[in-house]
Amino acid sequence: MAWREANFDGIVGPTHNYAGLSYGNVASASNKGDIANPREGALQGLEKAQHLMSLGMTQGVLPPHDRPSLRALRAHGFTGSDREMLAKAWEASPALVANVTSSATMWTANAATISPSADTADGRTHFTPANLAAMYHRSVEWPVTARVLKAIFPEGDRFAHHNALEGGTHMGDEGAANHNRFCADYGDTGVALFVYGRGAFEKADDLIYPGRQTLEASRAVARQHGLTPKKTLFVRQNPAAINAGAFHNDVVAVSNKDVFFYHEDAFVNPDQLERDIKGAMGDIRMHFVRVPRALVPLADAVKSYLFNSQLISTPNREGMTLILPSEVAEMRSTKAYVEELTGSGELISHADYLDVRQSMRNGGGPACLRLRVALSDDDMGAIGANAVLHEGLVSTLQAWVNNHYRDRVTPDDLGDPMLMEESFAALDELTQILKLGSIYDFQQ
Template sequence: MAWFEANFDGLVGATHNYAGLSYGNVASAKNKGLIANPREGALQGLAKMQHMRDLGMVQGILPPHDRPHLSTLRALGFSGSDAEILTTAWMANPALVANLSSSATMWTANAATVTPSPDTTDGRTHFTPANLSAMYHRSIEHETTGRVLQAIFPEGDRFTHHAAIPGGHHMGDEGAANHTRFCGEYGDEGVGLFVYGRGAFEKADDLTFPGRQTMESSHAVGTGHGLRPGRMLVVRQNPEAINMGAFHNDVVAVGNRNVHFYHEKAFENPAALNAALQKAVGDVEMHFVEVPDAAVPLKDAISSYLFNSQLISVPGRDGMTLILPVEVAETVSTKRYVDELLASGGPITHADYMDVRQSMRNGGGPACLRLRVAMSDEDKAALGANCILTDTLVATLEDWVKKHYRDRVAREDLGDVALMEENFRALDELTQILQLGSVYDFQR
């Protein structure tokens, strides 16, 4: 039975904008107020997905959510037709509408945590949508995310789904952006590494920016997924990294199979983590690639998103490949380091640079844009929607984007009823293309 890692990328939504909503995300704050280009962003994302396909990877897609989220506005007391609700809400509270119009669902590394069947006691792949309670504009995502995942991975003998972890801020869960699976081959039993920023009931005086992932939620997800004993590690992220803008662990570390690529200041105690990881994976030889702060200052690592790259095993290619944002090539220290890394004879042998600037300006690199799912050929055959990309589907989606997306969205456009109606028509068509069924609130 053949096993592989599929990447399910989030598609940039039609309301993509730079409202600067994400406190602790340096890029989001820096670019607040810029004019966004949703059409360009969506096409950049599709180009990255096609590049992955060209490399021989299995590439999936997750749809954007319905924005503005009228269900939340109704729950907050706004009433009338869709147009009346948006118009009234925009007049009363533009900041609220901006939060409910965010296209942050493109960053599907935050969509959920996934534990594949070789690691679980019941032999099924488990999914838990992230509650994303740290940021209001993202805390509304998990119900729709859950419906989308259940449409793609039907509940049954192969896949099972959990509700988001309850408990609000105290049980903040940010999904796979703080989770990495290590293994030999993808079909082998693996180890889940969960990285948290704070304890649920601790004051965390050493944090300037919020620690979004809690220790307790990490344990809850891993335990709920039925990870086998000794196959779950929960460690704390270095507060210095969070305070510099590494709001998720995937801003300072990335792993694939038996390789862990991370910044020297990513974890509180990297030496202890390495020893624990090697012990947990057993006979599999781990490769730890630690990037010294002297070679790549933490500030450069975060601004370029060196570690918010995809580390992948390309079929037929020796060594592993980094899928990097072009900002890494434009930053002196990171470009120099990557060149030296590829020449070092280590486990990482190739680097491909991708233009995802529309996402990067809001603080999301290549790794933010994808949710990884290790699966078998039989799992792939059991999928319940048309979400694995083919040449035909890519071309269809490109045409769909060009037909429905604007090339300019400013913050003041978020109150435009026409933009909302355009988006809902586009998403209704998209669910038919992807064969998802009625996953959006406005369809139900």
């Protein structure tokens, strides 16, 4: 039976803006208050997905969430019609409105942690939506994320779903952005590497920015997915990387099959980590591409998002391909490194640069925009929505974006009831296009 890694990209939402909500995310903070272009952002994301399709990859999409979150506003005591609640909230706290109107759900690497059926005790693919407890604007996401995932991957013989972890920031879980899986091929038993920033019940005095993922949360996800302990590893991210702006491990590391591409400063003891991975992999040979700080300083890696790339195996190319943000080609150190890496042609032979600047300015590169799911042919047949892309669906989504999205949104626009109503109308139509059912609170 054939297996593949499918990428489900988040569609940039109609309320995409630069409110600078993500503490520890350097790009988000540096672009706070800038004018955003949701239409351009959504089209850039669809162009990225279309490029991967042209390489022979299986590509899907996940929808934006309904923003502002009316459920969150009601939870804060606001009452009345949708317009009345928004007006009252905007008068009381524009900062609260900015948080509940965030379009951060575009970064679907944070949507969930996924363990494919080859790795789990019951032979099903397991999904745990991330609680994203470290940041309020993201902590409100998981109920809708769970509905979306259940609509696309129906609970049953092939797919199993869990609730987000309880426990607040002590059990902070940031999803697949802090999870790597190594394997010979996607359908083979793999090794899961969970990367955490701190212990739940310890004071991390070596951190300036929050360690969003906790060890205890990672262990809990591994347990409820039924992963084999000897095939499951836990490692702490280097505090220096977090303090440099690598708020998730996918800012300094990315993997595909038996290749691990990471920065020298991503982990405190990379030599030991490589030994541990080799031991867990057994007879399967691992390949490590450790990028030295002498060639790419950590600050350059974080600013360019060299490692927040997609590392993929395409059907028609020898060697793996990096899907990189165009910013990598604009920085001397990262451009030179990628040219040397791909020029050797040993493991990673191709580098494709794509423009995802609307996302990048908020701190999300190509890897942030996608959720990876290893699927068999039978799994593909069990998908329950119209979320796997083909050229006709891409054209439909592009037309949908052009019809509904603004080309200019500022943080001051978030109190505009027309933006809310435009967004809800767009998303209502999108659920019909993707055949998702009534997944949004305003549709309940």
